[in-house]
Amino acid sequence: MAAANQLITADAVEATEFMDLSRKYRVTGVPKTIVNETIEILGGLPEQDFVRAALELPDAQP
Amino acid sequence: MGLLSAQDEATLKQHLSVITTPVQLVLFTQTIGGSESGPVAKQILGELTGLNDKITLVEKSFVLDAEDRAKYRVDKAPAIVILSDDVDTRMRFYGAPTGYEFVGLVEAIIVAGTGKIELDPETMKWIQAVDKPTHIQVFSTPT
Numbered sequence: 001m002a003a004a005n006q007l008i009t010a011d012a013v014e015a016t017e018f019m020d021l022s023r024k025y026r027v028t029g030v031p032k033t034i035v036n037e038t039i040e041i042l043g044g045l046p047e048q049d050f051v052r053a054a055l056e057l058p059d060a061q062p
Numbered sequence: 063m064g065l066l067s068a069q070d071e072a073t074l075k076q077h078l079s080v081i082t083t084p085v086q087l088v089l090f091t092q093t094i095g096g097s098e099s100g101p102v103a104k105q106i107l108g109e110l111t112g113l114n115d116k117i118t119l120v121e122k123s124f125v126l127d128a129e130d131r132a133k134y135r136v137d138k139a140p141a142i143v144i145l146s147d148d149v150d151t152r153m154r155f156y157g158a159p160t161g162y163e164f165v166g167l168v169e170a171i172i173v174a175g176t177g178k179i180e181l182d183p184e185t186m187k188w189i190q191a192v193d194k195p196t197h198i199q200v201f202s203t204p205t
Binding site: 001002003004005006007008009010011012013014015016017018021022025027030031032033034035036037047048051052054055057 | 097099135138151152153154155156157158159163166167173174179181182184185186188189190192193194195196197198199200201202203204
């Protein structure tokens with residue numbers, strides 16, 4: 001996502017190395033994604049679902 | 063002894079052969095007071111850069127190279143910043159890139175070195191429409 005838009009920064013964080021951050025974001029399982037400090041996504045999702053969740057886009061219309 | 067087996071090296075070499083643009087891996091480590099994962103990260107990146115001439119390792123001190131740290135907004139170490147022909151890709155890896163993170167690192171290097179992003183066109187449209195600074199942090203563990 002970062003490669004596709006200059007406004008996006010993407011960090012891969014090793015959770016056990018940075019325990020203070022893991023505690024801060026309540027990382028109880030991995031992968032856990034935090035977007036702009038507020039959006040939390042737990043687990044792996046299919047590409048479109050992940051991007052929708054990360055960017056807070058409305059769900060697809062049936 | 064290397065961390066990568068001869069077979070891993072051969073497979074990786076083939077994956078990385080698609081790279082056409084030089085990729086710089088800027089590694090920030092902290093020698094004094096830093097964790098053991100700094101030297102591990104350095105060894106992994108050293109082995110990776112040995113597999114393709116277009117990938118180079120640039121070592122920085124988390125403490126002494128404060129200007130670079132600020133430039134790339136690196137706030138913890140070890141940190142790997144991926145540059146595509148000296149341009150920041152805004153993709154970062156924090157901690158030693160082992161296990162799943164290693165796979166992610168290789169994929170990120172390929173994106174940086176080819177400019178090709180393997181995403182669905184519709185997803186790509188949504189991402190390109192983002193008009194405010196967005197910081198994504200993905201937490202994972204090596205296993």
